[in-house]
Amino acid sequence: MNQAVISCLHANLPAVEAVLKDIELQGITNITCLGDLVGYGPQPNEVIELIRDKEIPTCQGCWDEDVVDGLDACDCSYPSQLAEKRGHFAHKWTTDKLTTENKDYLANLPYSIRKDKCLFVHGSPNSQHEYLLPDMDAFAALERVENARAEILFCGHTHQPYIRELADGLIAVKIKNAVPKDTQEKEIQLPMRRIVNAGSVGEPRHGGTKATYVVHNDVTNEVKIREVEYDIELTCKAIIDAGLPPIFAWRLKNGFEFAEQAEDASHVCER
Amino acid sequence: MIERWALVSGLKGDLDTYELIQKDLKKTPGNITLFVLGDMIGPEKNCNRLLHRLINPKSNDLQPWCIYGWWEEQILLESGYRGDQRAEALRINKGEEVVNSLTNAVDKSFLDWIAALQFGFVELDCGLIHGSSKDVGENLTLDTPPLTLLDRLTRLQVNRLFTARSKQQFHLELTEGIVNSEVEDLNGNRKKEQKVPQKAVIGIGAGKNYTLYDVGTDNTQFVQAGYKTEKKIKGFGRL
Numbered sequence A: 001m002n003q004a005v006i007s008c009l010h011a012n013l014p015a016v017e018a019v020l021k022d023i024e025l026q027g028i029t030n031i032t033c034l035g036d037l038v039g040y041g042p043q044p045n046e047v048i049e050l051i052r053d054k055e056i057p058t059c060q061g062c063w064d065e066d067v068v069d070g071l072d073a074c075d076c077s078y079p080s081q082l083a084e085k086r087g088h089f090a091h092k093w094t095t096d097k098l099t100t101e102n103k104d105y106l107a108n109l110p111y112s113i114r115k116d117k118c119l120f121v122h123g124s125p126n127s128q129h130e131y132l133l134p135d136m137d138a139f140a141a142l143e144r145v146e147n148a149r150a151e152i153l154f155c156g157h158t159h160q161p162y163i164r165e166l167a168d169g170l171i172a173v174k175i176k177n178a179v180p181k182d183t184q185e186k187e188i189q190l191p192m193r194r195i196v197n198a199g200s201v202g203e204p205r206h207g208g209t210k211a212t213y214v215v216h217n218d219v220t221n222e223v224k225i226r227e228v229e230y231d232i233e234l235t236c237k238a239i240i241d242a243g244l245p246p247i248f249a250w251r252l253k254n255g256f257e258f259a260e261q262a263e264d265a266s267h268v269c270e271r
Numbered sequence B: 001m002i003e004r005w006a007l008v009s010g011l012k013g014d015l016d017t018y019e020l021i022q023k024d025l026k027k028t029p030g031n032i033t034l035f036v037l038g039d040m041i042g043p044e045k046n047c048n049r050l051l052h053r054l055i056n057p058k059s060n061d062l063q064p065w066c067i068y069g070w071w072e073e074q075i076l077l078e079s080g081y082r083g084d085q086r087a088e089a090l091r092i093n094k095g096e097e098v099v100n101s102l103t104n105a106v107d108k109s110f111l112d113w114i115a116a117l118q119f120g121f122v123e124l125d126c127g128l129i130h131g132s133s134k135d136v137g138e139n140l141t142l143d144t145p146p147l148t149l150l151d152r153l154t155r156l157q158v159n160r161l162f163t164a165r166s167k168q169q170f171h172l173e174l175t176e177g178i179v180n181s182e183v184e185d186l187n188g189n190r191k192k193e194q195k196v197p198q199k200a201v202i203g204i205g206a207g208k209n210y211t212l213y214d215v216g217t218d219n220t221q222f223v224q225a226g227y228k229t230e231k232k233i234k235g236f237g238r239l
């Protein structure tokens, strides 16, 4: 059976509606959301209400956590002071806009969702703020999946969709200073594991302007990245009308290539 | 002259053992650097005399280089050095009495010194920490999955990690590591074979059991204070 995984909706209602339509057209009813329902975009309440209405199981994203708990991630989340300032502005705007009921909903979202061999998280099993980039150290990536006791780890947060397979791993170890001598060495085969990043519905940063999400077939284990067009102009107008930084609209229209992320992907915020 | 490190932990206020180690090290050949990897304090003994000695070494003492350990973290938590948090894990696991014993074992005048201690040292390509690079309370042992060990090494970007929290003495080499990675994104596919160079995790022991590390040859020696005998440790058992 096919399941759809969506992430980083970022209060972009036209994008969310287009993606849900695309999922529906494929006859997929099993949907999981990896959080960041809000932040950057102009329709936070509308997006939350749509997800609640459709009863889509959702993890808590970094933005969802921060608008509830206050900004407690360290400054590493932003590549520049300007980006940080814009982020803080959007944070305050979103916090002011959200209804109490929707804030409560965000506050009570789980950090992770487990379905059989699949684990769904926003950033990584360690933190909503950790970026699992596609080219991060392969052993460290494998450790994230293994330690979480999953076979497939679905994550978001980078806004760049990818599928990574880690296979044929092996670690050989040897005890120095050991007795008896015959039990000094062993080889450990590492299991094949996958990390699937669902990209971003409402704030794509893969270089294109289309919304992205993934479809996973749990029988064939095949994963496909889907790209969906939506009415970008509509969202951009809403951003400007809401008084949010115009660069948020510019980014959506031009297809921003980079996530606003720390240079060191292995960095976990001290909180 | 041979460059040697002496790695000590878990003294928990035991000045006699510390003096015994200092005496041992005077007889040990080589240019020795003494590292104390945390747990200088504990709830069992009054720790003030040891702390005073660590801060004010005698003229013929080897200068100790200290970091904080799990027990230091508990007293800092309990004394309000970590914001609103308190030593709840300790309270739940060992009870209120142990929390009180710990705070009574250390004079408040030492707390600022303890709070200024570092989480770990990075020397050459070695990381010296109390627990792991993830958490001061994490036990690394021979039974820790190698993938976890590799991750803790990677986090500090070191080739050797000296750890004390498990109290065990071991020298585990990760002699080879290989994994194939294939990434598919909207730009296509890319494959990469990743290998790791040889790395090691070394358990240094606690209390009287400490470790000598020969920097030039990468050899460890597990020592018991006062005995100077090298202890052999057990292997994996039957495989």
Ligand SMILES: [Zn+2]
Binding pocket: A008, A009, A010, A036, A061, A157, A158, A159
């Ligand atoms: Zn996001």
Ligand SMILES: [Zn+2]
Binding pocket: A036, A061, A062, A063, A122, A128, A156, A157, A158
């Ligand atoms: Zn995020």
